[in-house]
Structure formats: structure tokens, C-alpha cells
Amino acid sequence: AKETGGARIQYFAPGQRRELVRRMALEHQLHRAIEREELFLQYQPKIDLQGGSLAGFEALLRWRHPTHGVVSPEEFVPIAEENGLIVPIGDWLVRTAIKQMASWHAAGLPEIPVAVNLSARQFLQGDVVGLVDEMLREAKIAPHLLELELTESLSMADPERSLAIMRELRALGVTLSIDDFGTGYSSFAYLKRLPIDKLKIDKSFVNDMVHSSDARAIVQAIVAMAHSMHLRVVAEGVESAPQALALRETGCDQAQGYYYSRPLDAREAGSFLAPGPAS
């Protein structure tokens, strides 16, 4: 802000201004992204740490913007959360992931769990239970193969309602997982109240494991506590062999990260699923 002869003029630095303009444009264009078929999913493999086989995929949302190229979900998911578009986008992604599972199955590929990320707003405002139930029936997919990754912040927004929805989803047979564990406020005392099956350790811990014995001890403790509560544990963001080894030593069940594979397009993920040597 600058004073000019008494009048107060607000202006932005060029960088800030550019950012604001981009954000406003993205927000505007996001409204039509679904119908223009600009959204798509990539699938990142999760590996069974003890046995080494493919354990599942995590579906990750992408937006192929007509002029900006592929925009990161880290940029547009918060915008969609704010303006409510996350509800139709979330519906689209649940449908798309389940249809993809059905089409892999129809192609004779092995059945594999697929995880979908649900934002707080979709969870609380949309009809997730109805949607998931309808889609699983329609596609004839076994409910346990659909995994929903929820963040801790979700249950902070409306704890009672979140808990009720989680129980309904669990009753459908869907697998529930807490994402980014360790970055929020949740404690094991709190987790104990939730009807969940899995815990996903945030990549920041995995990152520090090789160099920090404290980080190793923390991961070890998380895995032991989770197992005592009959939760399976997944580690995300595994980028190197030493990290994978350190994780395996903690007894962690599954791992995901660039060390194993980057997120893949549906077609590439399909070939990853196909038995026999990759070509």
C-alpha cells in the first residue's frame, strides 16, 4: 500500500499479482474441467514390503489444463475445496476409479485394491456413502478393494458426523485409511475411536529415517502401536533402497514412492498389473 496525496492506493507486487490472476483464472476454468474431460487419474503402485509384490494403487488426481499443462492437485484441490467444486470433482473421481477397477477386471487382470483420496468437504457435504454403495454395486467390485484415504483434519471439522459416516462406509465393507499420519494432531488415543483399517505414515518421517535414529525410532513406534491396534501400515514417499530397507526392518506392511514407481497413467498401470515380465 502506498499513500498518494491522501488517497490510499493498494497495489500488488508483480509476482503477487501474477499469482492472483492465475488463481482466479484457474478457479473460473475449473468449473468446466469435468465436462471438458480435462481431469484424469494417475495410479501409483503400493508394494508389499515383506513379500515385494504389488499390493494396490493410489489414485491421484490430475488436471490437464488447456494452456498451463498439467496442474498439480496441490494447487487446484484447495481452490476446489474453497468454492465447493470438490464435491462434483470428488464424485467424478470415485466413479472414475471404480470404473477403472471394473475395466481392469474385465480385461482379465488380477483384482487389486485402489485407494482414493477424499477431501473433508466432499466427505461432509456430498453423499459419499450413497455414491460408493451405488458405484460398487453397479461395477460389481468387492467393497474391500476400494480404499478411502482420509486426513486427520477431516474429523476435526465435524467429529461426530465424520465418525458416523466412517461407520457407514465401514459397514459397506470399504477399507478406511488415515493419510499423512504424524503431520496433524492425532494421537493413538484418538485413532482408537476411529473405525479404520490402515494408517499411512507421512513422507516427512520416511525422508528422515536414513539419517536420523530418532525418526527411525518414531516410525518403529508408530508401526508397533498400529499393529497392536490391528491396523496395517503404509509408508509413503519412499525414494531410495536404504529407506525401503529401514522401513522393512520396522515391520511396516506396505510402501509407496518413486523408488518403486512414479504415478502411472491408467494404461501403464494396467501393464504393471499384467502378470509376467514387464515389457
Ligand code: C2E
Ligand atoms: P497425498 O495424498 O499425500 O499423495 C501423495 C503425494 O506424494 C502425491 O502427490 C504423489 O505423487 C507424491 N509422491 C509419491 N511418491 C513420492 C516420492 O517418492 N517422493 C515424493 N516427494 N513425493 C511422492 P500429488 O499427486 O501431487 O498429490 C498431492 C496431494 O494432493 C495429495 O497428497 C492429496 O492430498 C492431494 N490429492 C491428490 N489427488 C487427490 C484426489 O483425488 N482427491 C483429493 N481430495 N486430494 C487429492
Ligand code: CA
Ligand atoms: Ca493420499
Ligand code: CA
Ligand atoms: Ca499422504
Ligand code: CA
Ligand atoms: Ca500429502
